Ligand code: FES
């Protein structure tokens with residue numbers, strides 16, 4: 019291969035690998051401090067009601083116990099992303115089973131746990147609501163009776179249990195549906211799934227002199243944690259320092275505060291460092307799982323297979339707080355419209371409170387839900403029209419220069435290539451190779467989240483380069499990717515780069531490890547820093563070589579003037595003795611994605627930034643007797659713009675697909691009257707190595723104008739398509755079209771029995 | 779709290795400890811010996827991040843009563859490398875991109891170690907079966923299987939040469 023790059027495009031091992039394979043990496047659960055105590059939470063046992071009393075005497079008298087902390091110990095303060103509806107401990111009322119009411123601090127975690135059971139909370143139980151359909155009724159009990167007093171961003175339109183009602187409108191849907199040859203309406207229902215990171219959320223907090231809060235945690239977003247903790251404790255952000263430990267997976271589940279606020283509240287009261295680690299049960303009942311959606315989707319088509327209009331009504335169940343569900347309700351509309359060219363749209367969504375676990379931003383927050391609806395229905399329509407599903411997609415997909423549903427102009431559109439490659443790889447021509455066996459395909463687009471990034475790049479006198487970033491490494495190796503960008507641009511070897519990350523006091527601001535943006539944004543900030551470093555190098559070299567800075571050429575990290583030259587290392591050594599070292603502050607902010615604001619109403623997310631395109635295809639068999647699904651082959655074609663590190667891109671694809679297979683086939687947090695019925699890993703079934711298929715990844719490189727060397731976001735897309743792809747293949751294999759996730763063996767058998775009974 | 783005396787050898791080093799009778803092997807490793815390379819999560823033998831090798835067999839240390847490990851040999855991830863030289867499994871995990879967040883990796887590697895000691899010439903299928911008790915949420919397992927297969931080959935070549 020003739021790559022013009024030295025470092026980009028090569029599968030170097032990640033820079034933090036050695037510590038991780040030798041057991042030396044210190045994760046959040048491992049971190050400890052001298053004098054540290056342990057905290058455990060007391061949880062609400064009812065779904066809705068007033069707190070009458072919290073009895074702590076018995077708990078306080080138990081062995082090892084130092085303090086019991088409640089809402090009375092901290093400022094009365096609500097916080098939240100779009101609507102400020104959360105509080106650290108329930109103060110007056112609770113609105114889901116599992117909600118923290120108090121915390122016990124003791125010498126050991128075991129003692130704290132025993133004492134937490136002895137805290138008696140008395141409630142006056144009130145009516146609760148568990149489904150969005152019930153919650154939007156006019157006479158529904160209010161999850162937050164005081165909702166009108168909560169502060170919220172101005173974009174949202176709230177009413178009772180509804181935290182936002184947003185719309186995306188284009189053209190005239192009613193007229194277009196009338197003109198359509200066929201109109202299809204279906205309901206799709208998705209499941210509530212846990213991100214499933216293997217390391218529970220953990221934090222240690224310590225107040226130095228009662229005014230400076232220092233937190234170590236496995237958060238994905240140290241700067242957001244800093245800001246939220248400052249808001250909660252009514253101090254300034256600079257009074258809070260957050261250091262990120264090594265993180266055992268995040269997938270969006272560690273974006274918002276996990277246990278940092280409990281640790282901080284407890285540490286404030288006892289005056290010593292306090293550590294909190296979520297138990298498995300707390301993870302399953304009170305973490306931040308994916309929002310379940312109910313999507314009613316109507317599509318009008320011509321008999322030739324042209325989509326004329328789409329209408330949808332979407333209910334997003336955010337659980338007891340709105341969290342990022344308000345964002346999901348917006349971004350799902352961008353998913354539901356496309357990746358197709360549709361002249362008429364009327365998409366309406368509502369994010370809604372229920373008395374269940376608050377939800378969060380699991381990897382590609384609205385992706386799998388929206389894609390399951392849109393791509394399932396595409397197949398249903400294709401079958402009804404007698405058109406091959408691949409062909410039906412090709413007749414409607416967006417191409418270079420087309421407008422997205424929000425009116426943004428699409429560039430670097432590789433969707434057709436992705437679809438054709440996926441179809442080819444899976445052997446699409448033979449779509450039903452034998453009875454009980456079938457193939458499925460699905461496609462999507464996804465955004466590369468914007469937000470600002472800063473890096474300090476510092477070169478030591480030995481030529482070692484420090485990449486100092488406020489972004490955390492959550493496991494994806496995206497910071498190794500950013501380091502590859504830095505090595506490429508600076509003209510050094512990857513091995514000479516060391517990463518320092520995630521310390522709000524000493525690393526520059528970064529919007530953080532979320533939204534497929536890390537390598538993209540941190541990489542771009544590195545390129546900016548290299549430009550500045552080169553300028554400094556020229557100035558220093560010019561002095562040494564008796565030249566003008568503009569006469570100096572920089573090539574592979576060496577400053578040259580005629581036949582004289584100075585290496586980066588030599589320049590850094592000179593800079594160290596003469597001007598405080600060689601360092602540059604690189605920054606990046608993605609340019610705004612222009613779109614038509616007329617089409618969007620009350621949407622808090624309105625654009626798809628540097629969109630990536632992708633298609634998945636699967637070949638599977640279904641055992642009609644048992645409903646068991648066996649995946650023979652799984653193919654992913656993903657446009658990454660530019661592959662910075664192919665091995666870790668494959669890693670994102672393989673991991674994302676298996677996570678998506680979990681959502682498709684087996685995972686669901688099951689509630690009964692607001693109580694989680696499967697609060698442990700015995701009954702919450704994530705795919706094991708036996709369940710995971712071999713996955714074949716094909717990388718497409720259709721460069722973006724914005725990303726470093728053309729890169730687009732990589733991390734989230736692979737989790738989007740598996741539910742739809744698998745649902746389509748199952749329908750093709752055994753004529754069971756299942757529109758609710760997960761598609762369990764039971765559901766398949768039940769559907770097949772119904773089909774044969776109705777003689778369809 | 780009743781304490782029991784425990785005589786335990788971890789990575790070749792003998793420890794004589796007095797521990798609460800109900801402690802799990804994981805508690806002893808992480809809390810008493812401060813060997814945090816072995817990870818903690820579900821505490822109910824479902825996730826496998828706490829896997830260590832006990833007398834040659836891989837076990838979920840969170841559900842093994844420490845008091846039952848009297849006089850026994852435990853191997854953890856911290857004992858695999860020899861000085862600066864990583865074990866072939868550790869090297870292969872790095873080389874094949876099998877490490878993402880890494881939290882499952884100590885358990886995976888110790889599971890693989892016990893498995894390969896008994897099955898030096900595995901198939902991909904048998905590797906998948908062997909590691910099915912350890913969850914990995916990041917990698918989708920494929921590169922972990924690649925790494926274990928490669929390590930198996932290197933280990934058996936080393937064995938032949940020795
Ligand atoms: S912590 Fe032991 S198996 Fe999960």
Ligand code: FES
Nearest residue numbers: 879880882914916
């Ligand atoms: S590498 Fe993260 S769980 Fe396996």
